[in-house]
Amino acid sequence: MSKKHPNHHKYHLSGNEPQDSEALVEVQEERPVLLKHYIIGFISSLILTLVAYIITINHVADRNILFIILALLALGQFLLQMFYFLHVGREFSPKFKLLMASFMSLVVIILVGGSLWIMFNLNGRVMPTQSQMVKYMNSQNSL
Amino acid sequence: MGDLATTSLSIAKSNRKIEQIENDNTTLFGFWVYLMTDCVLFASLFATFVVLRNNTFGGPTGAQLFSMPYVLLETMALLTSSFTNGLALLSAQKRKVKQTLFWMGLTFVLGLTFLSLELAEFHKFARMGDSWTRSGFLSAYYTLVGTHGAHITIGLLWMAVMAFYIFKRGITRVSLKRIRMMSMFWHFLDVVWIFIFTIVYLFGALHA
Numbered sequence: 254m255s256k257k258h259p260n261h262h263k264y265h266l267s268g269n270e271p272q273d274s275e276a277l278v279e280v281q282e283e284r285p286v287l288l289k290h291y292i293i294g295f296i297s298s299l300i301l302t303l304v305a306y307i308i309t310i311n312h313v314a315d316r317n318i319l320f321i322i323l324a325l326l327a328l329g330q331f332l333l334q335m336f337y338f339l340h341v342g343r344e345f346s347p348k349f350k351l352l353m354a355s356f357m358s359l360v361v362i363i364l365v366g367g368s369l370w371i372m373f374n375l376n377g378r379v380m381p382t383q384s385q386m387v388k389y390m391n392s393q394n395s396l
Numbered sequence: 397m398g399d400l401a402t403t404s405l406s407i408a409k410s411n412r413k414i415e416q417i418e419n420d421n422t423t424l425f426g427f428w429v430y431l432m433t434d435c436v437l438f439a440s441l442f443a444t445f446v447v448l449r450n451n452t453f454g455g456p457t458g459a460q461l462f463s464m465p466y467v468l469l470e471t472m473a474l475l476t477s478s479f480t481n482g483l484a485l486l487s488a489q490k491r492k493v494k495q496t497l498f499w500m501g502l503t504f505v506l507g508l509t510f511l512s513l514e515l516a517e518f519h520k521f522a523r524m525g526d527s528w529t530r531s532g533f534l535s536a537y538y539t540l541v542g543t544h545g546a547h548i549t550i551g552l553l554w555m556a557v558m559a560f561y562i563f564k565r566g567i568t569r570v571s572l573k574r575i576r577m578m579s580m581f582w583h584f585l586d587v588v589w590i591f592i593f594t595i596v597y598l599f600g601a602l603h604a
Binding site: 295321326330334337349365 | 409412425426429432433435436439440442443444446447464468471472473476478479482483489492551579580583584586587590591598599601603
């Protein structure tokens with residue numbers, strides 16, 4: 254990975270302009286951020302947003318298929334913005350930022366997925382069946 | 397001897413600077429950890445929203461309530477502000493004060509546009525009688541989107557304070573660190589909005 258920037262030093266001293274009393278020094282933990290990255294991130298996000306919007310408005314496919322496509326478009330835009338805007342994964346090893354983000358994704362998947370799994374099964378698990386209900390009502394009447 | 401003394405002094409100085417910068421990087425990572433834990437807050441609200449999505453209690457559904465072109469406009473304002481925010485950080489790294497202030501100002505205006513659009517939408521719904529007390533769906537909707545809006549409000553305040561600070565003191569090591577944190581915060585809010593846009597608005601429109 255570091256082959257791309259052979260003349261890069263981890264401790265890169267820069268910007269010692271004479272008028273700077275506080276001499277700006279930069280220790281870079283990430284590969285340098287370029288204008289190019291922001292432009293790629295912006296344009297691709299713009300395209301993905303518009304595609305998602307247009308296919309929803311025009312109902313181009315079956316609803317269930319659209320749900321999957323929209324989820325994938327959102328996921329794609331999420332990954333693009335994490336990489337191009339938040340520079341996750343562009344740091345030098347050890348990549349703690351990436352590690353933290355991956356772990357959080359796991360937490361979020363468990364939290365959201367788990368909650369939905371439980372909540373959408375709740376009726377089936379908690380509601381008594383018809384015969385159980387009749388039995389219960391009879392027992393109440395006999396009081 | 398004099399030379400040696402000067403050299404060792406300058407080495408000591410640059411070592412101290414490296415130490416300071418390393419502290420800054422620890423601060424930035426700490427802020428990143430905060431952002432990631434903020435994900436848990438949003439994840440809980442998303443889960444709540446999805447569960448309560450159909451509990452409209454005779455009130456309006458998302459498809460009846462939301463105006464899609466309006467939402468697209470909001471999304472574009474926030475996405476563009478995320479981009480100009482990145483440009484502000486790039487200019488700050490090049491120590492260009494005026495350029496930084498320009499991009500930050502543009503980010504602020506776009507962020508304010510987004511927030512105004514969102515608040516106007518909330519106001520319109522509430523006036524039609526569809527406030528958060530109307531149904532489970534609307535409670536979840538206002539909580540999720542409102543929490544994001546509250547973050548945006550804090551971000552805008554922070555941006556205004558930062559712009560004033562840069563205007564007064566220029567771009568120093570400390571202000572650059574703060575600009576970096578603010579920039580991360582703002583990009584993060586745009587990332588959260590991708591999911592609000594998709595799950596609340598687009599999925600909502602499909603449920604019609």
